[in-house]
Amino acid sequence: MHPHRSALSACLAAASALAVAGCLPDGGADAADDGRISIAMMQPPRSSLSPLSDDAFKLSRWSTAETLVTLDEDGDPLPGLATEWSSADDTTWTFTVRDGVTFHDGTELTAAVAAHSLEYAARATPAPRILDGLALEIEAEGDTLTVTAEREDPLLPQRLSSPQLSILAESAYSGDTVSPVGTGSGPFELVEVDGTTSARLDRYDGYWGEPALAAGIDVTFVPDGTARAAALRTGEADIVESVPTSQASLLDPDTLTEVPMPRTNTLYLNTEEGPFTDPALRAAVRAAIDPRALVDGVYEGRADVAEGLLGPALPWAAERPERDEPTPAGDPDGAAITLATFTDRAELPEVATVLEQQLEDAGFEVRQVVREYADIEEDALAGEFDAFILSRATVLDSGDPAAYMTSDFSCEGSFNIARLCDEDVDAALSEAEKASVGDERRAAILAAEAAILDTDAAIPMLHERVIQGDATHVADSAKDPRERLLVTPLTHLTP
Known part of the structure; x- marks a missing residue:
């Protein structure tokens, strides 16, 4: 492993957020000297970089694995x-x-x-x-x-x-293992992975397309948002994923790019067991939440209040049909609920704190659970929590929201945190899945969105904007709303 990256990884694993900047090596300058690009990424691998998991998007962002x-x-x-x-x-x-x-x-x-x-x-x-x-x-x-x-x-x-x-x-x-190390076809070859700490890629000179301008990529996984921002501020990282809004004001504006994202901060409610099997209590949660307080207070205005599951990154989503009258809110009457989220996105723990107060003001009794995503996803999918705050990309896979909706809200969906199984929702999703591309499909998707929202199984709160950090010597990194691209063959460091 590159010696500077190894030291950076060890430092980030051991240091507190306040001490990070002081123990980072002088990696940025060295990277500029040898043409290698250093990246501080938000989430560590969840499945050993298996392309069959969400880790696939890391492989895509590094331009090492390609699709048809x-x-x-x-x-x-x-x-x-x-x-x-x-x-x-x-x-x-x-x-x-x-x-x-x-x-x-x-x-x-x-x-x-x-x-x-x-x-x-x-x-x-x-x-x-x-x-x-x-x-x-x-x-x-x-x-x-x-x-x-x-x-x-x-x-x-x-x-x-x-x-x-x-x-x-x-x-x-x-067997049951898929390894992308040395087996991709992109302009960068993945040559080394150090667990959930770091990864190293080298330029692949046999690439079929335009060769990469950079000599390689050195990746460090830095879940702590303050540490990622510090790495950009001190020059230890050339590119930083997802700069927290709380850190943006501390950085040079010339190093930041704000990108509207097809990503929605949504509260998923467990409809299969616990208090939220009652539609009236789900409606009470909807009535209790004040998204504007989250946008202004937690995101410092760098987000948009949600009108639905789909946000302004999809302009056609604004043409929503009129919906039926919502379910009347019931009386929480001290109902005890567990509210969970994860630390990998720096704003979410603060969102949980604000939501806890709003829900308690409405009459719920709230207990919080906050862990790293890798340690909480399995419990969330197993229905261990009554409510789960998730920052969710809505067009991540196919560029079409129908796949996300089917995954998250159909009876057989593989990412159904809300444990929702509703005949009307499944019927609407089926219509959306088979609709022809274009206006017909968009109308069917919006009808499916309305059916989902009518259940109050998912309460969209805000649409996020991602803040990407690029050092001033970085040229031509990708600013991709779908989070598929980051370093491309054109990305390089300037003198």
Whole structure:
């Protein structure tokens, strides 16, 4: 491991937030000298950087793993490792696999290798959420790959853009384990991972596209937001993910970029057991929450009050249909609830504190649970909490919100923290999933959003804006609302 990065990792693991800046090595200057880019990332890997988990988005942001299809700014599909595609009917799509691509282990990309990656993902347990409720059959012949869905799916090309469906060399797969180390196809090769502490990538000179300008990437995982901001302020990191709003005023404005995100801060209520099986008590929570206090107090105005699950990053979401009268709020009458969230996003513990006060003022008795995300996700999905505050990307996978809604709110959804199972919601989600791309699909998605909101299983509070920190000597880093890109082949350090 790069000696400066190793020292940085050890320091961040051991130091308090107030002491971080004093023990960081002089990494930024060294990185500029050798052309390597240092990044302080927010969340450590949750699943050993398996592409079948949310860790896939790290691999995408580092430009080490690639997909058959990419997305443009509007969410429309563009060529990736596939150069073109066509549909034979409503369920079958054929993709032509790019020629001349090699993986970091030296093997070549073929249609059969791409089929192997997709088949592995399609049969994984749990399946990547982009494939929730959608079985696929994959066949390779020559340089083409045919993907057949069990039902009509107009979004299949967009689905294949999900980083969780990255195409890796066959050597990446061993039993139940998938390793992206040395098995991607991007301009940077992942050469070393130190658990949840750091990662190292080198420029891959055999890349099929434009070669990377930077010599490599040195990543340190820094869950503490104050520490990430300190790394940017002291020059120890070149790029910093998710600068907390509380730290933004302490940094040079020229180093900050504020990006509206398709990300919503939402309170999920456990509808399966506990007090919130009662719709009237869920309505009482909705009535008690004052989102403006969160936007102005916690986010210092760097967020937008939520009108629904989908925010201003999707302008068409403003054309919402009128909704039925909401469920009347019941009397909490001292109902005891457990409110949980995680520390990885610096604002969320403070959001929990404000919500606790608002809910107690409404008559609830609140107990807080706050841990790192890696230590709390399993309990949240298992329904261990009555209420869970989640910062959730709404178009993360396919560029289309229907997949997120199905994952989070359908009876069979793999990320259903609210434990919601509602016939009307499932019917609306089904209509949205099969609707044609364009205005028809957008209207169906908004109808599904209304059905979800009518249950009060999820109470959207605010839409976030991400603040990315780039040192002034960083050129051409990506500012991506979908959080798929960060360091690209064009990203480099200037003198």
